Amino acid sequence: MSPIAPLDPADLDASRKAAMPAQGPLLPDCWRAQALLTPYGDSKSPLANYDQIVVADVTCDNRTAPSYMRVSLYLTESLQYFDFWFSGSSWRWLISTPGGPITGSYGPFDTTLSVPGPDLIASRGGRYGNTWPIMGTMTDGWVLPTPSAGGSPDHGSWYSFTQSGELFRIFTFDSDNPVRLPILGAYYLANLPAFSAQEPDEETLAFARALANGSAPSEAAELSNPLVTQEDLQGALASPLVSHTCTVEQIQAVIPGLVPTPSAPLPVWTDKTYILGWTIGTDFIPYRTLVYYWYTYGRQDSYFQGLGLEPGQGTYAAMQATCLHSDHADPSQDYSDFPQYLFVNGDWTPQCCDGNLPGVGVPRPDFVKATGGEIAASITGNPAFGLGPDETLNLIRCPFQRGAGEEALFWVWFTGEQVGVLFTEANFLNSTDHSLQLIDYELFQRDADNVTESVFHDPCPSLPVCPSSSALARRRSWRRVIGPRAVNPGV
DSSP states (O other), X not given: OOSSOOOOHHHHHHHHHHHSOSXXXXXXXXXXXXXXXXOOXXXXXXXXXXXXXXXXXXXXXXXXXXXEEEEEEEETTTOEEEEEEEETTEEEEEEOOTTXXXXXXXXXXXXXXXXXXXXXXXXXTOEEEEEEEETTEEEEEEEEEOOBTTBOOOOEEXXXXXXXXXXXXXXXXXXXXXXXXXXTTTXXXXXXXXXXXXXXXXXXXXXXXXXXXXXXXXXXXXXXXXXXXXXXXXXXXXXXXXXXXXXXXXXXXXXXXXXXXXXXXXXXXXXXXXXXXXXEESSSSOEEEEEEEETTTTEEXXXXXXXXXXXXXXXTTEEEEEEEEOOTTOGGGOEEEEEEEEEETTEEEEEEEEEEEETOOOOOTXXXXXXXXXXXXXXXXXXXXXXXXXXXXXXXXXXXXXXXXXXXXXXXXXXXXXXXXXXXXXXXXXXXXXXXXXXXXXXXXXXXXXXXXXXXOOOGGGSOBOOTTOTTTSSOGGGGOOSSOOOOTTO
C-alpha cells in the first residue's frame, strides 16, 4: 500500500457529480475571441521557425446563412500577419493589414473545415469530464470523443469553459484536427484569454455583406490546400498568397502583456518539490495527480488517479503510478517502475506492475536547460493567465528529437517566481502514442517539507507483470513520466 493518501473514489465521484453543469455549454450565435496558439512538434514543417507561438483574433457569426468565421493570425517571432475567412465548405485568403480594411480575397478554396455552431459540444457528442482550475480559473472540461477505426474511442479533444460559460481553452489531442475547427483546432493548445458574445467589427460585416451580394473583389489563384492541420497551415504560411508585417505592439493589442522571446532565467526545480494537479490522458476524465520529487534522495513518485489498465475506461477507483529511481553515483542503475492500484475494501491495493524500465531515472532539477529549453514568449500582468499586475508567465519550449524525422515539443509554463503552471508534450507525428498528455498544476510547492522518505514506496518487486494492454505499457513506456520528463542525470 502506498503511504500517500489519494482521494477516496466515492469522494471524487461525488464532487464531480456535484460540479457537473445542468446542461452542456452553448456558444453565442456571434462571438469574438483572442487566442494564444501553441504548436505541436513537427520537424517536417516548411516554415523556418514552426515552433513559434501564434496569436489569433477570431470572429464567428452564425446569424447569417451561410455562417462565417474570420481568423487573423500574428506570428510572434516572424512578425508576419495573415487573414483567413471560412464559410460553408470553403475558405478564402483575405487581403488586409493589421487593423486595416479588407480590400479583397483569394479563393474560394475547398476544405472539410466547418464554422462551429452554438451547439458545438452537444453536436459532437461532448462528455463532461470534470471541473478543475486552469491558471487559477475554475473551468468545466468537456471532451469531444475522437472516432477510432475498429473500436470505441478512448480519448478526444478537450474544451474548457469558465463557470460563467466562456470558452477558455481548446486542447486538441489529435493533430489531424478531428473536430474540423478552423485554425483553432489545427494547433495543440488554443488558450482564449478573451471570449465574449460580440458583434463583428464593421470591416468584417461589410465583407460578409459584399460576399452575400456578390460584390466582394476576388483574385484568382491555384491552391489545393484544405488548411485543416497545422502542417497544412504552416505550408500556406511558408508560401503565402498575401501577408503583411506586424509589430509587437499590434500583437500586444490582441494579447496584452505578451513579449516574444524575452531574456529571463530558465526555471529550476528545488531539491524537494510537491505537485498537485490534473492530467489529461487517454480517458474521458482527467486524472487527479500527485507528484513527490526528491532529487538528492534519487526518487520521484507520481500518482495518476483515474488512469487504469484499459484506455477509455478509466475510473477514480483505479490509479497508476510511476516510481523513478536514480543512483547518481552510477546512472546505469537508474530505472522506473509503473505499479497499478485499485481501490478495494476501502484501501488502495497494488495489483500489478509495468516494470522495470532501465535507464530512466529521476530528472535533473535543471531539466529545462538540459533539454535545450528556451522561452518562446512571456506574458506579464494579464489576469486571464492568472497574473497580477507585476507577475509574469514564461512559456518555454523544449525540443526533443524522437528519431525517424520526428521532433516533439515539450511546453513548460512557469511563473517568473519559478512556480510551475503547465507541462505537456506536443507531437504532430504519432500524436497519440503516449497516454499522459498534459498536466495543469493546481499546487506547485517548492522546497516542500512534506517530501520525506516515508512518502516513497514501490510495491513492484512483489507484484506480477500487468497485462499487455496496460495504459502505461502499451506504447513507449519511458514517455509516460509527466512533469518533468525523464532525463538521465548525466545529460
